Amino acid sequence: MPTQTDSHPATNFREVLQPSPFQTRIDEQCLVQEWMSWNGYKTARVFDTLASEYFAVRSTCSVMDLTPMEKYRITGPDAMAFLNRLVTRDISALKPRRVTYVIWCNDEGKVLDDGTIFHLSEGDYRLCSQHHQLDWLLLSSLGFDVNIEQETHNIAALAVQGPTSCSVLTAAGVTGVERLKPFDIGYSTLNGIDVMVSRTGFTGDLGYEVWADPTKALAVWDAIFAVKEQGLFDIRPIGLGALDMVRIEAGFIMPGDDFNTAETAVRADRDRSPFELGLAWLVSFKKPYFTGKKALLAESKMLTGRRLVRLSVEGNKTPTDAFLYDSKGGSRIGTIKSCVWSPILKMNVSLADVEFVKGKPPENIWAEIYYQKELEWRATWAKCTMSTKPFWSHPRSSITPPNKF
Amino acid sequence: MKNYDAIIIGAGHNGLTNAAFLAKAGLDVVVLEKNDYIGGATASLELHQDWKYSNCSYVCSLFRPEIYQSLDLGRHGLEVVPLQGSVTFKQDGDYLGSYHQPTVWRREVARHSKRDADAAIRFDADLMKWCRLIRGFLLRTPPDPASFKIRDAMEFAYLLKRFYSLSESQIYEFIRFFTMSIAEYLEQYFESDVILAHFSGGSIIGTGLGVYSPGTAYVLLHHAMGDVDGNVGSWGFARGGMGSVSAAIGSAFKSYGGNIRTNAEVQNIIVKGRKATGVMLASGEQIYAKAVVSNLDAKRTFLSLMDANDIPADLVKRAENFKIRGSSGKVNIALDGMPEFPALPKGSPLTLGHMHFTDTLERLERAYDDWKDDRWSQDPYVDMVIPTQYDPTMAPPGKHMMSVFVQYCPVEADGGWTDAKRDAFGAAVIDQIADYSPNFKDLILHAEIRTPRELEAEVGLTEGNIFQGELTLDQLMFNRPFPGYAQYRGPVKNMYMCSSSNHPGGGVMGAPGANSAREILRDLGKPNTTPEDFGDD
Numbered sequence: 001m002p003t004q005t006d007s008h009p010a011t012n013f014r015e016v017l018q019p020s021p022f023q024t025r026i027d028e029q030c031l032v033q034e035w036m037s038w039n040g041y042k043t044a045r046v047f048d049t050l051a052s053e054y055f056a057v058r059s060t061c062s063v064m065d066l067t068p069m070e071k072y073r074i075t076g077p078d079a080m081a082f083l084n085r086l087v088t089r090d091i092s093a094l095k096p097r098r099v100t101y102v103i104w105c106n107d108e109g110k111v112l113d114d115g116t117i118f119h120l121s122e123g124d125y126r127l128c129s130q131h132h133q134l135d136w137l138l139l140s141s142l143g144f145d146v147n148i149e150q151e152t153h154n155i156a157a158l159a160v161q162g163p164t165s166c167s168v169l170t171a172a173g174v175t176g177v178e179r180l181k182p183f184d185i186g187y188s189t190l191n192g193i194d195v196m197v198s199r200t201g202f203t204g205d206l207g208y209e210v211w212a213d214p215t216k217a218l219a220v221w222d223a224i225f226a227v228k229e230q231g232l233f234d235i236r237p238i239g240l241g242a243l244d245m246v247r248i249e250a251g252f253i254m255p256g257d258d259f260n261t262a263e264t265a266v267r268a269d270r271d272r273s274p275f276e277l278g279l280a281w282l283v284s285f286k287k288p289y290f291t292g293k294k295a296l297l298a299e300s301k302m303l304t305g306r307r308l309v310r311l312s313v314e315g316n317k318t319p320t321d322a323f324l325y326d327s328k329g330g331s332r333i334g335t336i337k338s339c340v341w342s343p344i345l346k347m348n349v350s351l352a353d354v355e356f357v358k359g360k361p362p363e364n365i366w367a368e369i370y371y372q373k374e375l376e377w378r379a380t381w382a383k384c385t386m387s388t389k390p391f392w393s394h395p396r397s398s399i400t401p402p403n404k405f
Numbered sequence: 406m407k408n409y410d411a412i413i414i415g416a417g418h419n420g421l422t423n424a425a426f427l428a429k430a431g432l433d434v435v436v437l438e439k440n441d442y443i444g445g446a447t448a449s450l451e452l453h454q455d456w457k458y459s460n461c462s463y464v465c466s467l468f469r470p471e472i473y474q475s476l477d478l479g480r481h482g483l484e485v486v487p488l489q490g491s492v493t494f495k496q497d498g499d500y501l502g503s504y505h506q507p508t509v510w511r512r513e514v515a516r517h518s519k520r521d522a523d524a525a526i527r528f529d530a531d532l533m534k535w536c537r538l539i540r541g542f543l544l545r546t547p548p549d550p551a552s553f554k555i556r557d558a559m560e561f562a563y564l565l566k567r568f569y570s571l572s573e574s575q576i577y578e579f580i581r582f583f584t585m586s587i588a589e590y591l592e593q594y595f596e597s598d599v600i601l602a603h604f605s606g607g608s609i610i611g612t613g614l615g616v617y618s619p620g621t622a623y624v625l626l627h628h629a630m631g632d633v634d635g636n637v638g639s640w641g642f643a644r645g646g647m648g649s650v651s652a653a654i655g656s657a658f659k660s661y662g663g664n665i666r667t668n669a670e671v672q673n674i675i676v677k678g679r680k681a682t683g684v685m686l687a688s689g690e691q692i693y694a695k696a697v698v699s700n701l702d703a704k705r706t707f708l709s710l711m712d713a714n715d716i717p718a719d720l721v722k723r724a725e726n727f728k729i730r731g732s733s734g735k736v737n738i739a740l741d742g743m744p745e746f747p748a749l750p751k752g753s754p755l756t757l758g759h760m761h762f763t764d765t766l767e768r769l770e771r772a773y774d775d776w777k778d779d780r781w782s783q784d785p786y787v788d789m790v791i792p793t794q795y796d797p798t799m800a801p802p803g804k805h806m807m808s809v810f811v812q813y814c815p816v817e818a819d820g821g822w823t824d825a826k827r828d829a830f831g832a833a834v835i836d837q838i839a840d841y842s843p844n845f846k847d848l849i850l851h852a853e854i855r856t857p858r859e860l861e862a863e864v865g866l867t868e869g870n871i872f873q874g875e876l877t878l879d880q881l882m883f884n885r886p887f888p889g890y891a892q893y894r895g896p897v898k899n900m901y902m903c904s905s906s907n908h909p910g911g912g913v914m915g916a917p918g919a920n921s922a923r924e925i926l927r928d929l930g931k932p933n934t935t936p937e938d939f940g941d942d
Contacts, residue, residue, distance in 0.1 A: 010750050011502065011504070011509060011512050011513040011516055012509075013502070013504055013506070013509050013750075013753060013754060014752075015509075016506045016508055016509055017508060018508070018512065037508055040508040040512065108572075108574060131526075132522070132523040132526060133523065134519055134520050134522075134523040135520050135521075135523035135526070135527060136523070150519055263526055263527050263530060264526060264530050265530065266530055266533045266534050266537060267537075267570075268570060268571055268572040268575060
């Protein structure tokens with residue numbers, strides 16, 4: 001009779017969501033116990049209140065567990081050539097200790113995912129992505145001498161973001177933080193633990209990401225929060241709810257929320273090209289051949305039929321899932337994908353999929369908003385304005401050295 | 406002498422569905438059934454005291470919710486409870502558990518292959534593309550592509566429009582999908598042996614094909630295109646066994662004034678002046694009607710119920726050549742308690758779903774090799790379920806009913822079936838299960854063993870083929886059962902077909918019955934009572 005092998009421990013079916021290396025601290029700090037799945041990890045939506053977490057990012061210092069983000073280690077003689085073939089941007093000039101934002105497409109030029117490439121040291125790369133990409137990376141690696149490994153669970157990471165984040169990390173004992181320029185990578189220690197610190201983030205504010213061995217995760221967390229214990233700075237753990245608010249303000253798109261990734265799109269017109277996402281700036285036709293180039297080159301010669309745009313929406317009714325029209329009660333031209341009431345801007349800001357006519361955006365965009373007051377639904381119209389820049393940005397996010405506190 | 410509006414031959418679920426829609430339109434309808442129970446292959450029988458067996462079909466997914474809704478089957482007693490997950494046991498003592506929680510399922514696949522866990526995303530999305538396309542055709546009469554009638558041209562245009570809603574690359578892939586073997590199809594996605602085997606099973610169930618035979622990829626779709634409450638690809642248990650499906654349709658039929666006669670075997674269809682006028686029962690009784698509808702498979706309908714002199718010679722030839730190869734057996738077991746599966750951790754939910762014991766494509770293909778040599782598979786592929794884990798109505802408390810579907814089992818065991826050979830086939834199946842469950846054999850109180858011989862003799866499925874005809878492209882859509890006869894109309898006037906030998910084919914779907922009713926009502930100038938599909942946009 002066959003017996004259970006020891007080589008593969010059984011999947012714990014009672015653990016529907018996987019714990020992160022920081023879970024002990026997260027469980028302690030999460031007052032409302034509202035959990036979400038982020039890539040199958042048990043992730044807090046909110047720790048305390050959405051407002052306090054939002055303002056931790058914009059006013060003081062926030063800490064968020066980044067471990068669930070998919071991470072792949074790419075090494076080998078052809079690592080750079082492979083990545084340059086994979087993504088639409090030219091990364092051949094990406095120096096060691098530098099990070100860049102990238103997207104990658106399938107052969108039809110439709111976006112599979114977005115992410116960041118970390119050039120850790122000469123020829124040693126980490127690709128971070130929103131969705132699971134191992135299958136695509138391995139398919140794409142045919143003919144390249146590269147080694148690709150998923151290391152999502154092997155690296156613990158915390159996003160430390162907010163105007164005092166540099167001061168907090170310095171107070172915690174990390175050296176050289178103030179010298180890091182945006183997209184720089186530095187190596188240091190924290191409480192005697194080796195950490196990598198990158199000046200990267202998804203908040204649009206000053207911020208860093210701290211990377212460490214998962215067995216040291218709790219010590220890293222404690223070393224950062226010790227700064228709060230000392231009474232120097234307020235530091236708050238934040239959940240995915242606050243992150244969504246600040247990333248929309250900063251105009252960052254979320255694959256899966258703002259567009260269907262090509263791999264998961266079922267209906268023929270549901271995938272999106274970089275042009276349709278307003279990401280033409282990430283596509284380089286000058287570099288050597290990359291996946292999707294032929295299709296994108298053809299598309300670049302045509303007029304855009306639709307685009308994901310940033311829309312601010314008048315009034316105070318949040319346009320969740322709203323249809324967009326070319327005039328009040330006119331023809332339907334799009335839908336809101338993500339939206340949030342911005343506490344700083346005191347306005348609704350959104351990302352929306354909008355039909356273009358002959359490559360031009362519509363002259364007028366109106367949202368039909370449904371909202372509820374004491375269980376009664378009402379409808380209203382709100383004028384929308386396209387914005388080519390992020391809704392919110394601040395010089396503090398990019399100056400080096402950052403402001404001292 | 407009484408003259409009905411319509412006679413339906415065979416009280417299987419399609420016959421009853423057909424009858425119910427005709428009666429709903431106000432027709433005077435009688436259903437004639439040779440057995441003393443209704444349902445045909447969709448039955449719950451008490452073969453051991455206090456145990457109800459779903460002794461032929463055993464799970465429900467394909468049954469069209471549109472029919473369920475329009476015949477009000479919930480109020481006629483039908484409940485379909487979704488079943489959770491599935492498991493393939495490995496020979497080395499490990500297993501692949503398809504947990505119903507997606508996050509846990511993903512981690513389980515990754516335990517066997519990290520790459521396959523990600524490839525499953527691509528696989529799911531691609532399969533859903535084909536499901537969406539095919540689901541739109543289930544409740545429609547296939548167009549005749551060679552016809553110049555406006556209705557056919559419009560229907561063919563609809564088909565093409567759906568087809569061209571796919572992107573260019575999807576069109577290429579779809580055509581390949583229809584003609585590939587399941588092994589080759591899956592190897593485009595997966596690398597792990599057990600994952601390949603796990604996903605392949607649905608592609609050989611009921612077919613005379615192996616995992617490496619072209620055309621089996623489509624059969625996977627045929628098993629994945631159904632849904633339970635919108636969850637495409639999910640399967641459910643009918644509470645009370647599959648007989649509850651036919652009982653509910655029968656009850657709906659009777660509520661519209663319909664009449665069912667059991668123990669009324671039809672011997673032949675009476676044809677006068679190239680028109681069907683009624684049927685002759687085995688008892689010699691003649692019953693007349695304006696329309697005669699056969700729910701028997703195409704072979705039985707054209708070669709047995711009809712006189713070769715009444716139908717075109719080429720149709721006789723086509724019926725003789727119709728691919729309806731029996732390849733499946735069934736073992737239904739009354740258990741004194743719940744069998745243990747030591748490979749699974751305590752409290753594992755994996756026994757709640759489909760259980761399999763074949764962990765490689767090679768073992769699946771070898772099981773097929775045996776069948777080609779007129780032997781039952783020495784190492785068979787089984788699809789095993791224990792519905793009494795959910796259903797309190799099928800066995801006494803603490804006791805269980807196990808349904809074991811077996812692939813492959815030949816139509817003619819080498820030298821012909823005997824009862825001893827049938828029992829040896831059953832023993833091979835029981836031995837395989839016992840390899841993974843040490844207390845299983847001691848729990849067996851009673852077992853019913855069915856080879857194609859029993860399925861043909863008792864249910865009336867030619868060669869025991871559960872789909873009433875192979876599901877290959879040459880026998881699908883406007884080719885089912887034969888070109889020129891895919892619109893449910895027979896070779897003589899007033900004669901119709903409503904069985905699974907017709908589009909969209911086998912499985913407890915109800916669609917052939919409903920589609921046929923629509924055509925009959927059209928010919929009789931009656932209002933259409935059959936539902937349109939809900940429409941997946």
